[in-house]
Amino acid sequence: EDDVYFSSYSHFGIHEEMLKDVVRTQSYMDFMYQNKDVFTDKIVLDVGCGTGILSMFAARAGAKTVLAVDQSEIIYQAMDISRANGFGDKIQLFKGRLEDVKLPVDKVDIIISEWMGYFLLFESMLDTVVWTRDRYLQPEGRVYPDVCSISLTATDDLELWKNHVTYWDDVYGFRMTCMKSLVVQEASVEVARADGIISDSCVVKEININKCSVSELDFSSDFTLCIRRTSSVTAIVGSFDAYFGHGEDHQIVLQTGPDQPSTHWKQTVFLLEPPIPVREGDNLKGNIVCQKNKKDPRSLVIQLTVGDQRRTYFMQ
Amino acid sequence: EDDVYFSSYSHFGIHEEMLKDVVRTQSYMDFMYQNKDVFTDKIVLDVGCGTGILSMFAARAGAKTVLAVDQSEIIYQAMDISRANGFGDKIQLFKGRLEDVKLPVDKVDIIISEWMGYFLLFESMLDTVVWTRDRYLQPEGRVYPDVCSISLTATDDLELWKNHVTYWDDVYGFRMTCMKSLVVQEASVEVARADGIISDSCVVKEININKCSVSELDFSSDFTLCIRRTSSVTAIVGSFDAYFGHGEDHQIVLQTGPDQPSTHWKQTVFLLEPPIPVREGDNLKGNIVCQKNKKDPRSLVIQLTVGDQRRTYFMQ
Numbered sequence: 001e002d003d004v005y006f007s008s009y010s011h012f013g014i015h016e017e018m019l020k021d022v023v024r025t026q027s028y029m030d031f032m033y034q035n036k037d038v039f040t041d042k043i044v045l046d047v048g049c050g051t052g053i054l055s056m057f058a059a060r061a062g063a064k065t066v067l068a069v070d071q072s073e074i075i076y077q078a079m080d081i082s083r084a085n086g087f088g089d090k091i092q093l094f095k096g097r098l099e100d101v102k103l104p105v106d107k108v109d110i111i112i113s114e115w116m117g118y119f120l121l122f123e124s125m126l127d128t129v130v131w132t133r134d135r136y137l138q139p140e141g142r143v144y145p146d147v148c149s150i151s152l153t154a155t156d157d158l159e160l161w162k163n164h165v166t167y168w169d170d171v172y173g174f175r176m177t178c179m180k181s182l183v184v185q186e187a188s189v190e191v192a193r194a195d196g197i198i199s200d201s202c203v204v205k206e207i208n209i210n211k212c213s214v215s216e217l218d219f220s221s222d223f224t225l226c227i228r229r230t231s232s233v234t235a236i237v238g239s240f241d242a243y244f245g246h247g248e249d250h251q252i253v254l255q256t257g258p259d260q261p262s263t264h265w266k267q268t269v270f271l272l273e274p275p276i277p278v279r280e281g282d283n284l285k286g287n288i289v290c291q292k293n294k295k296d297p298r299s300l301v302i303q304l305t306v307g308d309q310r311r312t313y314f315m316q
Numbered sequence: 317e318d319d320v321y322f323s324s325y326s327h328f329g330i331h332e333e334m335l336k337d338v339v340r341t342q343s344y345m346d347f348m349y350q351n352k353d354v355f356t357d358k359i360v361l362d363v364g365c366g367t368g369i370l371s372m373f374a375a376r377a378g379a380k381t382v383l384a385v386d387q388s389e390i391i392y393q394a395m396d397i398s399r400a401n402g403f404g405d406k407i408q409l410f411k412g413r414l415e416d417v418k419l420p421v422d423k424v425d426i427i428i429s430e431w432m433g434y435f436l437l438f439e440s441m442l443d444t445v446v447w448t449r450d451r452y453l454q455p456e457g458r459v460y461p462d463v464c465s466i467s468l469t470a471t472d473d474l475e476l477w478k479n480h481v482t483y484w485d486d487v488y489g490f491r492m493t494c495m496k497s498l499v500v501q502e503a504s505v506e507v508a509r510a511d512g513i514i515s516d517s518c519v520v521k522e523i524n525i526n527k528c529s530v531s532e533l534d535f536s537s538d539f540t541l542c543i544r545r546t547s548s549v550t551a552i553v554g555s556f557d558a559y560f561g562h563g564e565d566h567q568i569v570l571q572t573g574p575d576q577p578s579t580h581w582k583q584t585v586f587l588l589e590p591p592i593p594v595r596e597g598d599n600l601k602g603n604i605v606c607q608k609n610k611k612d613p614r615s616l617v618i619q620l621t622v623g624d625q626r627r628t629y630f631m632q
Contacts (some may be wrong), residue, residue, distance in 0.1 A: 010632070012498040019487055029488055030564070056490050164332070171335055172345055174372050178396040182328040266374040316327070 015051050015074060018114075021264045027254035028054050028114065029175050031144065031244035032061040034252070038142075038245070039063045043105060047098060047113035047132050048125055052078035054112050055091045066091045067108065069098055098132045107138040108201050118189050120207075120240035120269040121290065122315045123298045127214050141211045147246035150205040150259065154225045154233045154284060156275075157196030161234035164188065165273055183272045187302060187313040192258040192267040193236040198278070199225035199233075201257060204288050218291040227282040232275035236286075236306060238268040268315070331367050331390060334430075337580045342372050344430065347460065347560035349378040350563045350568070354458075355379045355563075359421060363414060363429035363448050364441055368394035370428050371407045382407045383424065385414055424453040434505050435584040436466050436523075437606065438631045442511045443487045443530050459525045463562035465575065466521040470549045470600060472591075473512030476534035477550035480504065480587055500587045503601070503629040504617060508553045508574040508583040515541035515549075517573060520604050533606040543598040548591035550600070552622060554584040578581035584631070592623050 019025055032039060040062035046055040049068035055078070058066050060075075068078060068091055075095040082091040091165040094101040111133055114127035130292055133143055164183050168176040227233075242254040256265045289303040299316040348370075355377035362371045365384035371394070374382050384394060384407055396565060397409050398407040399501055410417040427449055431441035435605040449459055484492040520537040543549075558570040572581045594600055602622040609615040615632040 011421060011502065012495060013502050013504065015495070016483070016499060020483075025488060039326065051495070053486075053490070057488075060489075067491050075497065077492075081490065085490050167332070167336075171367075172341060172369060172373075173376075174369070174395075174397065174401050175396050178366060178393055179328060179331070179367070182393065183332055184327050186327065188329065199479065239419060283384055 012074070012077075016094045017264060018050065023256075023261055023263045024254060025053060026110070026116065027242070027244065027252055029057050029142075031250075031252040032057040032112075033041065034250050035245060036062045039110065042109040043067070043107075044110045044112060045069070045103075045108040045136055047111060047129050049078055049093070049116060050074055050114075052082050052091065052093065054114065055093075056082065056085060056087065058110075058112060059087050059090050063090070063110075065089075065105075067103055067105070068093045069096065069101055069103075069239045071095065071097050076115035079104050091271070094177055098128055098135075100168070103136070106136075108136050109131070109138060109141050110213050111141070113139055113143075116148070116240065116242060116265070118186035119187070119238050119300065119302075119315060120148055121217060122300050126209075126217065132246065133210070142242050145242040145254070148207045148240055148244040149203045149243075150238065150240045152223055152225070152286075152288065152289075153197055153201040153237050153239075153258065154227065154278070155192055155196040155235050155237050155258070156198045156271075157193055157234055158232075160190075160192070160196070160269065161271060161275060164271055180273065180292050184273050185311065185313055187238075187315045188254060188269045189266050191262050192235070193268055194259050197237070198229040198231055199227050199284065205290070220287065220289045222285070222287050225284040225286070227278045227280060227284055230279045232277045233272055233284065233306070234245065234275045235272055236270040236304060238270065240265070248259065254286055270302070270304050270311075270313050272306060272309060273311075276309065289309050328390070328393075329426050333580060334366065334613075335369060339572075339577055340430065340570060341369060343560065343568055344428070344460075345373050345566040346418075347566075348373040348428075350566050351561060352378045353527070355426065356424040358428045359383070359423075360428060361385070361424040361448065361452055362420075362447050364425060364431060364527065365394055365409070366390055366430075368398050368407065368409065371409075371432065372398065372401060372403065374428060375403050375406050376425075379426075381405075381421075383419055383421070384409045385412065385417055385419075387411065387413050404454075414444055414451075419452070422452075424452050425454060425457050427457070427459045429451055429459075431473065432464070432556065432558060432581070434581055435503070435554050435618075435631060436464055437533060438584075438616050441591050442525075445525065446528065446530050449526070461558040461570070462525050463559040464523045464525065464556055465515045465519045465559075466556045467519050467552065468539055468541070468604065469513055469517040469553050469555075469574065470515035470543065470594075471508055471512040471551050471553050471574070471585075472514045472545070472547035473509050473550055474548075476508070476512070476585065477587060477591060481589055496589065500589045501627065501629055502629045503554075503616075504585045504587070505582050506585055507578050508551070508585055510575050513553070513574050514545040514547055515543050515600065521606070535538045536603065536605045538601070538603050541600040541602070543594045543596060543600055545594045549588055549600065549622070550591045551588055552579070552586040552620060554586065556581075576609075586618070586620050586627075586629050588622060589627075590627060592625065609632070
């Protein structure tokens with residue numbers, strides 16, 4: 001007992017947080033339970049299954065077999081949970097990287113995964129989902145969510161802006177003005193108040209998960225925000241939507257915009273310094289370039305041009 | 317511009333969060349501004365200076381010279397900030413590990429540092445402070461904070477307990493009972509409600525920062541909690557206090573207990589499973605063994621015995 005050696009173990013709290021994000025988890029549940037015809041007798045592959053909740057939704061929605069893969073220790077709990085809920089051989093669980101595990105089938109009918117990160121692409125597992133799709137999905141197969149979109153909108157929330165910018169003018173009696181530009185360039189993941197939103201929302205990227213390549217996840221897009229209220233834009237707010245059965249009758253949309261119930265993804269805030277004065281009816285034009293940081297592919301470098309202002313933001 | 321290579325940079329947001337913890341930052345400020353006789357004409361060493369706020373407090377409190385050391389990129393901002401506030405050569409800043417930098421003096425009169433982690437010792441910088449003290453502090457010198465204590469108390473907060481334990485009985489219609497013990501063994505950093513506290517607070521470890529050795533930071537202690545209300549103890553709540561000028565007239569105490577204004581340290585919650593029934597006036601006895609995880613010295617392994625219940629908790 002004197003020698004305290006413990007091998008690495010998972011942080012189980014993170015799975016609790018994910019499950020408790022009801023908007024997130026219930027979107028998957030609603031789609032599967034409301035579309036049993038899609039899942040009945042199908043072979044389903046769950047990429048990064050965690051506790052196995054999506055696999056159990058799929059099994060209960062009628063899947064013939066669910067293959068669930070996760071590389072973390074949580075897979076042993078998922079095995080226990082699947083057994084405790086009577087799924088027997090219906091759900092088969094595998095520990096390892098998708099690229100390494102040996103699955104008992106060559107092709108699957110459906111891939112499900114909750115791979116989305118902040119601003120959709122930050123630390124996202126999409127690359128693995130794309131690899132898995134290309135390796136395992138049969139030609140008529142489907143990936144869910146099947147379409148994801150990234151949107152931008154404008155806020156005039158002045159408190160938010162003062163909190164991160166003006167703050168540095170007097171910190172316990174000292175000037176720390178040099179911190180402003182450094183803090184501004186770190187895109188901030190936080191809840192953007194719905195009543196601060198002063199423009200419509202503009203989709204800057206739509207990704208068809210059934211077809212996309214990894215290379216197109218680096219993207220550039222022009223955008224126009226139609227301003228609803230004369231004010232000053234203090235920040236651009238980013239969010240994403242994930243569609244299940246996009247454009248179909250029973251489509252379910254998992255939304256993370258500032259006008260929606262909040263999720264653990266919150267929103268992504270790109271502060272403008274200085275704020276940009278706008279008038280009701282203005283079309284505020286801009287451009288976004290979003291790329292993986294080649295030195296750390298899980299992080300993002302985002303160049304945002306709004307009006308005359310151009311700035312590079314980091315998510316790391 | 318096509319090649320997006322960016323070298324590692326600091327997360328500046330963390331410094332914003334630390335500065336905005338007013339209880340934390342103002343404790344240092346109050347002690348230094350109210351004890352200028354302690355600092356006047358002294359050579360002060362700031363270990364892990366960040367933005368340099370503590371160094372500026374010390375300089376304004378009358379220090380002759382402040383040496384400020386940090387190994388992260390933030391040191392360049394600290395240099396800029398110090399200059400912008402007119403400290404010139406009074407504050408001298410050095411980038412690097414304390415063990416590596418070459419300081420212009422052999423001994424200093426005072427060491428200041430904000431090294432405290434969750435539950436005081438989790439991911440704490442105290443080892444570096446102790447090394448620095450042994451290498452640089454002159455015999456009559458002082459380290460601030462000079463004394464720190466870790467305390468435990470009992471809560472009967474049933475919502476907190478249900479949130480982490482009962483929750484697993486029915487997760488979207490599935491049983492995940494096996495998750496209970498895993499989640500319970502992860503000591504949880506969260507705000508414990510003041511009105512849930514049903515015992516006095518018992519100090520289980522006091523550390524004299526002027527004298528302590530690194531080895532005594534692994535500790536074992538018996539404790540007794542005097543119960544104020546007949547109920548069931550759902551968790552033991554850990555917190556710490558940091559003293560500046562301990563026992564002196566102008567002592568300042570930075571407190572992080574559940575009955576105090578909250579800080580970014582919140583409290584550390586050790587869930588009991590099952591809860592332990594107690595009666596008003598009971599003396600609930602226990603023992604705590606707190607050790608660094610030898611496989612990861614920044615993480616902690618805490619064995620807690622309360623009544624007949626013994627459990628090992630992890631902070632990682």
